[in-house]
Each structure stands twice: as C-alpha cells, then as structure tokens.
Amino acid sequence: MAGSSNGRVVPAAYPPPVDSPREFIKRGLDGEDELIEVGVAIVGGGTAGLAAANRLLQLLADDPELLESLGEVPVAVLEKAKTCGGHTLSGAVVRPGPLQELYPDLTREDWRKEGFAFGEVHKEAVYMLPSAKSKIKIPPPPPFKNHGNEVISVAALARYQQRVAEEQGAYILTETAATQLIVEEGRVVGVRSGDKGRGKDGEPLGNFEPGTDIKARYVILAEGCWGSLTGAAIREFELDKDREPPVWELGVKEVWKVPRPLDRLIHTIGPWPLKISARYGQIGGTWIYPMKDERTGDDLVSIGFVVDLEYADATTSAHDLLQQFKLHPLVRGILEGGERVAWGAKALPGGGYWSMPKLTMPGALMVGDAGGMVDTVSLKGVHHCISSGKIAGEVIFDALKRGDDSIEVYEEKIENSVTGRELYEVRNTRQPFQKGFLMGGPIVNLAIATKGKLPPGRLPWHKNDEKGMFIGNTADGYPRPDNRYTFDKLSSVFITGNATRDDAPNHIRVQRNVPREIAETWKWMCPAGVYELPEDAPERGNVDVIVNYTNCVQCGAITAKGGRLTTPEGGDGPLYTIT
Template sequence: MATAPAEFPPPVDPAKEFVGPPTDPPDERIEVGIAIVGGGPAGLACAIRLGQLLAEDEQLLESLGEVPIAIIEKGKTCGSHLLSGAMMRPSAMRKLFPDMPESEWPTYGTVDKDAVYLLTPKRAIPLKPTPPPFRNHGNHVTSIAQLGRWLAGKAEELGAYILPETAAVKLLVEDGRVVGVRTGDKGRDREGKELSNFEPGSDVIAKATILCEGTQGHLAGAAIRYFGLGSEDPQQWELGVKEVWEVKQPLDRVIHTMGWPLRYRAKYGEFGGSFIYPMGEDKVSLGFVAGLDYKDATFSVHDTLQLLKTHPLVRGILEGGKRIAWGAKTIPSGGYWAMPKRLWAPGMCIAGDSAGMVNVPRLKGIHYAMHAGIFAAEAVYEALKEHGSTEDLSGYERRVRESEIEKDLYEVRNMRQPFSKGFFVGGAISNAMLITKGRFPGGHWETHDDATVPVFIGDRDKVYPKPDNELTFNKLDSVFLSGNATRDDAPNHIRIANPVPLEVALMWQNMCPAQVYEVPEEELEAARVDGRLDGKKLVKVKVTASNCVQCGAITAKGGRLTPPEGGDGPNYQLT
C-alpha cells in the first residue's frame, strides 16, 4: 500500500499558462536580435559564439538592432544559480577559445589521480583499476558558479547584453513560431497584490530564442509540450546536494564513492553516490547525488550527505576544516531516450540540461551544454545569413546529432534504467552495457516518470545524525550559506496539490534540501491511528517558498516549480 505523487498533480497547465502571443502594444515591446534564456554554460557559450560570428559580419550585426544578443538571467548575476560537481571535459572550452592557454581558464587545474571506493558503514574498499566512467585524467576541476561569471564577462566583451534578475515566465508564440519571451513582474506581495515598487513584465521580441534554462527548464518544458517535441520516454531526475569546505590538508585526487549510505534492495529504489574533488590547496568540494525515483518517503539527500560525512574516509578529509558553501540542484538523468525527439521549433532551440544533455554514468554535462550552445549559435547565424529567417533551425538538430553529444549519450542510453532492479543486479547489467558500449544488453530500456513511483513511510530518518554544527548541519543553516535572500513576502512560485496523503507530504518534506515543505505537528497527530501514522490520511502541507533554492526536485516528484521574482533564490559563489 503506497501512493504515487503523480496521483495528485499540481494546479497548472504549462502549454496554456506558459505559452501565448505577445500582449504588450507594439511600441512598448523590447526588441532584441537574439534572446538567450539562461546565463549558464549553454547560454553563455551560445552568446560568445554568436559574438564571434557577428564580429566578422558587420551587415548582419547591424540588422539585429541596438541589442543584437540579449541574455535573460533570473539570478542576481550569471553564476548565481549554477551548481554542479564540475569535473569539466576541456573540448568545448578549446573550441570556444582556441588561442587561449588552458592555464588562463577559471579552473583549479586538471586531474592527475582518481580513486573510487565501495563504502560500508566503517570501511572504504578501493575499486581497482578505476572504472572507466570515473576516469577523469585531463579533465578540469572548476566551480561552475565561477565559470559562469567568467564566461559572462567574455560574452559582454563580444557585445552581449546581460539582463540579470529577470525571469522569463512565458514563451511568446505567433502563427506557430516562437517570437520571444515575456519577463515576470516584480514587486508583488504574497497574495499577488502590487507593492509601491511594482514593475510589470515586458514582451521581449527576438528573431530567435534559445532556451538554455538548465535543469527543469520552465519554458523548455512548456515548449516541448506545446510543439510536441518530447520523446515517448519521460525524463528522470537526480538530486545533488553539495558543500564546499576549507580543509587543513590538500586533497591530491578526485574521489567517487558508491554503496553506503544507500540501501541496496530494490524495495527502496535508492541509486546514487558521492564525489569529493580538490579545489586548489585549501578547499574541497563534496556532494551526494541520488535518483528521485526512490520509494521511502523518509529518505533525504541532504541528510544522507550529512551521514556520509561521518564515515572515517570522509571525516578524515574534512577534520579540522570549515564548511563555507552549500547548495542543491537536480540533474536530468533519463539519458538518450528521454531527450526531446526534436530540439527546435520555428524561431527556437533548446540546449543543455533543458534538453537532457547529461551523461549520467560519467557525471558529465557542462561540455555538452557548451557544445550545444555553440551549435545553436552557428545554426541561427546560418539561418539568418542564408534565409533571413529562423523559421527552419534544423541545422541545429543536425549539428547535435552529428556530434559527441549524440555519440556519447547513445552509448550509455540504457545504463541508468537497470538500477530499478537494485544495486547489485543493476550494477552487473550496467557494467555489461559499459564494456560493450551499450550493445549488450541492447534494445530500448524505457524510462519512467519519477512521480509515478509509489512512496511509503519507512524509517530512514532514524539513522541520520543530529547536527553538531561542526561536521553535520541542518537544512536552514545550509540555506543561509547558499546566499538566498528571497524576501519573506514574495509571491509563492511553487504549485502543489494541497491537501495530499501523508505519504506524499512526508516525501516532499524530507526530499527538499531547503526545508520548504513541512507537515505541521497537528496534521501528524491527526494522521495517527493506534499510535501509527496512516499514510493515506490527507494532510495540509505548509509551504515556505522563501527558503527555496530552486533545485527543481518538486517538479520531479509531483509538484511544479515556476520562476520566482527575478533575483530571488540562491546566490552561489563557489558551487
């Protein structure tokens, strides 16, 4: 007896609510050449490549108007909402900056040593030789938040205009063609009423719109539904919670772990592992990533990371150190089959994480996002140059399908799915797929919607350590470290059904790393029958939207995250 979150959908219709024609009078619309939604690796690579191409074509540059390239970024700055493990393959940076020495990149250098461990509660068993997915020799360790700020500077040098603290809330479509986006209002209170500093949103009209919103892309999801771009396989997601520590001793290798603290049995559906990366001589980045198709409503990725830090291996690395940053983000993990069957519509392309371009077995996505941004820039330039229109952007699709994005993701197309059978069975099957580059077992292993997986009330929460504020920490103190400065009276940008069965409510409460969802004590007491919790009992969930770091997990597990007011959310610096 368990409940699937999908049985209680949020009150939202993306294709109707988030897609529509322009509404501003023509003389009040903001006209730009190319609108790029999202100042992450994909969007910034797109802007840089466009700038490079337009620098050699003065006539086309002038035809794009006073603002030839506009980057619409909802964070305080580019980088504010970026979080990743950030082991970056160098191929896209080399393509974008062919004459720049790698020593000038904003990274902590390349990886020389790798180590992978299978953890038990007390032991760390090294896996030798290092499994191929975890071999990172030659890859760059970086902070993706810092990388975003650096790339933003390069984009501005090439003529891009960055519009920070600006949320793109609606995709503008006329006569079957994307013509731009509408930005969100600012200065409303919790009930949506206008405050004294109210600023209405605007229609931003562009010759081409590139959606590079990252994971759980708001407009990308709406566009996929509206234009019928999606595949038959739903996207799946993982949630990563990450910390950055100042440490006493330098870490001389990249470490990945698997096994404990996760449970192996298929009953729990727990999948994931940890990473620990050196960031120069005095800092390390560590995080835990887990699939969001788990089944125990008391499972928490944040608290699993806290538990991981009590292991002798991890405790020894952090001993005497200080936590200086924290954050959380979802990762698209459906892989090849869950990518949109088409990556463009008239006037629009979708690039990067918004299109599911992540190699989950290898934990790589940054260079794919950047390559996709470059391809989008080249396709838009080609269409405007040859046809004077972006009605047909199939050149983008062709470039992606002929690239390493397609090749790499196809080879690992079925490697995430077997883990629904449990850790050991899934590991054996995926290893066979890895060795044969996906040929055996072959075929098409279907993905599933994480929200359709029923959840039950287990007891995982009983093993999590109590925060000691030295090694382990609670969620609210962690949110403070994210730089989140969302005002308490901001409108609620989270849509959930309410009330919902206790099983679903507790799952949301434990899942969220930022303590946005809470089942009040009186609701818990009302759900007790003979001393036991009745998981089917309907309860009301308290939502504290100002805590939200916009990780996107709620969208994967039965609710819907919509864009908050521009500038709200985290302000990541080192993640």
C-alpha cells in the first residue's frame, strides 16, 4: 500500500510542506540602496566557518591593497545563535594538526588557558557492553586510538575563533539567520537575512525588522548538517548528481562536574542498550571523555550517545538511551557524586565520502559538516571542519587576488588534504550496517582492516526516511527520570539556555496528520520534546501531531525522518557554552 514498506510506514511518503529550492533561493539582488555589500559572506559561525574567516583574514592582513578593495566589511559572518558556538556541539576529541596549523602561535597550553581545550589523551579504553551489568574490555580498534589527541569544547572554540576574527576585522552578525541564497544568472551573489519580530502567524509585531540582502563576491556555506541554504544550493546546482544520498546520525551529550578525575578516554560499542536485531536497525555507540578545566580546577566529564538514524523502531530515543546508559555500573561509578552542568543534542552527517556533494558552485563553496566531512567510524569531524575552512580561506584569497571567478580548485585541494584522504579510507565502512549489526559487522571490520580496499567499489546508501517504521519496544528499557542521574527532555532543554520566544513563527515543517508510526518516530526521536501526540490519539491510523517548536534546540534530526528544520528567527534556540 502507499507509504508502506514490508508492512511498515515510510516517512518519505509524508514529505514536509517545503517548496525547495524556490523557498530558499532569491532571484536577484535588491537595489543598491537597499542592500549591504561585503567582501565575503560566511553563513554559520561554527568551527568551519570561523576557520575560513580566520585564515582569509590572516592572508588579507599581508595584502593591505586587496583588503582595502573589499570595502568596509571584508568578511561578514552570519550566525543565527546569540553568539558564535551557541548552537555548536560535538564530543569532542580532535586531532591537533589542523588547529596548530591555523593558529601557529598558540601552544596546547594556550588552548587550555583560552578555555576551549581540556587535556591531552594519554590513556584510553574500549568496552563492549553485552548487558546492563556486564562489560568486556577489548583492544581499541584503529579508529578509536586517540593517544595524543585533545579533548575540546567546540562551542568554546567557536567563541575564541569569533574573538580572533573580530580582532582581524571581521563583522560578526550574531542573532542573524540567513534564510535565502541569492542567485543571479547562475551565480551565487549573496544571501538574505531573515526577518525579525514576526508573530506566530507571520504578522509583523511592533519590533518588526525586515531582512536585508547581503551582496558578496563569494559566499561560504558553513551551516552544519544540511542547512536550509545548503540543501537549496545542492538542488539548485545539482551538486548531488552521481553521489549517494545523505544519511544522518544523532548525538546527545551531557557534561558532568565530577568529584574524581577520569584518567582515560572511554568508548563503548554495545550491543547494549541497543537491540542487535536487523529488524530494529539500531546502530550506535558512546563516549566518555575526561575534561580538566585548568582555569577553575574542576574535573569534568563529557558523556554522550550517538545513534544512526537508520533505525526502524519508532520508540528509539538517543536522549533516553543516554539516560539508560548512565545506569550501567561502568558509567555510574564515574558519575557518582557528580552534577550535570550541561546538555545538548546535534545531528551529524553519516554518509562520508560517497555522500559528499560537489563542494563548489559559481560564487560559493561548502565547508565542514555542510559538505558532509565527518568520519563517523572514528567519531571525528572537528579537524576536518578546521582543515576545510582553512583551505576555503586560501582558495578564496587566491581567487580575489587573481580577480577571476574560479574556485573549483577547492574540490581538488580537499580531495588531496587530510580530510579527503581519511574519508576515502573509510568510504565503504558504514554502509554494511544497513544490513544490521550482526550481518554488517564483519564487512565493516574488513573495510577498517584494509583501509577501504575491501570491499571494493562503491557501496550504496539509502536515505533514512526510506526506512519503514514500526512501533517496537525499545522504550520499555528507558528509566524514569530521578533528577539525579537520569533526566527528562524538558529539564534538559532548560539548562541549554534556550530562549525562543513563545510567539515566534514556527520554523519546523512537518505534516500534522500522519500515521501513528510516523508520529511516534518524531516524538521519541526528538531530544527536546518538540513533538507530542494528543491524549485521545487513536492507537492505529492517522493522528494529529502537536509541534512545540519553541522547545527546539536546532539538532536537525527531523530532516532525516520525514520533516524539515528551517532557520528560526535570529537569536532563538540554545546557548551552548561548553558542549
């Protein structure tokens, strides 16, 4: 029947009410008196976008004539959060090389003094968890070897990068959402900022401010996971032609202040608390990272759960799986006597090399997560964000210097960089898991052991929203919140500093009347409790979904399972500080 696969309901059969790319593409610029002109516009003030800004401004500082030719605003960064890093979240253990290259005058001790780094990895451990009580220590697989890497906060790193960019002459437009990509005669010529001060129904309020066209010689898309402009650009310029479709994962993270320092980095690879049956389609893993705040002396722990959004059981919830995971004796012993001080959630691209779109189009290019540059085998993406941003800054500087319009060399430079090499080695490593943990595991191990040589060729993906959903029993294992070790979604959203106003326009697009399987998928998947079912909803058939969009923390997972996250009003959403 329509909308079903093997008797299950398929999210893709219930697409969101979005007119893309036309809704997110503006044809032509406003008149000169009605626009802002900048040299380079960067959409997104996260790690990748700010790396591009920092590198471009480093080069422009040595070329005053070129800098002056870009006008009063040589580089503008548009960030929808209240501050750069406000919507940024990752584990994160990073390979230090690209960070050291971008900021060669900083030592690793300086990183810690600046407040974005929390210690070098000297010890590590990997455990398999057969059950809720047991654990088996295994030798760290090659992707999980992190000796010499650094534990960081990407939110704090972005705030540092923002400060550096402003000192170099960048204009940082925080609380500013970029809502449209401006295209003239087949070339990107700028972006339009979103309106502010509209009510729930889109009506202008007393403090209404219309958006503005921002004209730029080049645009860098650094929105993270397939943002509104990135998705529109991919369709407009057919950047995904001959590529595999994007697939997603969802990570939920907490930071704890603990009484005893953790002396090693820990990963677990299940199967508990996930179900290994191919019927459930659950793949995921966890991290526990030690964090020493050198400025305060506090011992902190970063703990998180990542689940592949390929799963089929509608009751799969990354947030609740994390709460369940924390009750394992291994974890509870680490957190005992501690206090949760931060929480957050973020989707990440899981498709890797074959799912990366073409990274350039006339007048614009993509960096970091926007271009799918994440190695989800080793849980590494931050150094790719920094590396790709640095390369983007150099490519655009060279193009400005030459005075021509060619930036396609960026593709080749990414391919030959650490990012291209590392992602190519794991190009076929995650796809086998779409067959399930037991069937796919041996093929994945072979791909890791041979660094991508086997299996040969190109293994395909299918989109997450093409997976048929059923209502299973994963939720039966979730603990009741005790507000000591385990917490509900709404109290978690509260500590993010989320300040979306109650009368803001709805930025989430979903069909409101959908089969119960789809409604349950959204309800359980969302870490912020955005989606609810009415108490009198029928057990079978279609139900009306309640959308509490002001809870949203901008994780983006809904885009993978039948909906679409669009940009909120500038300033809305969480205010992450240490995630």
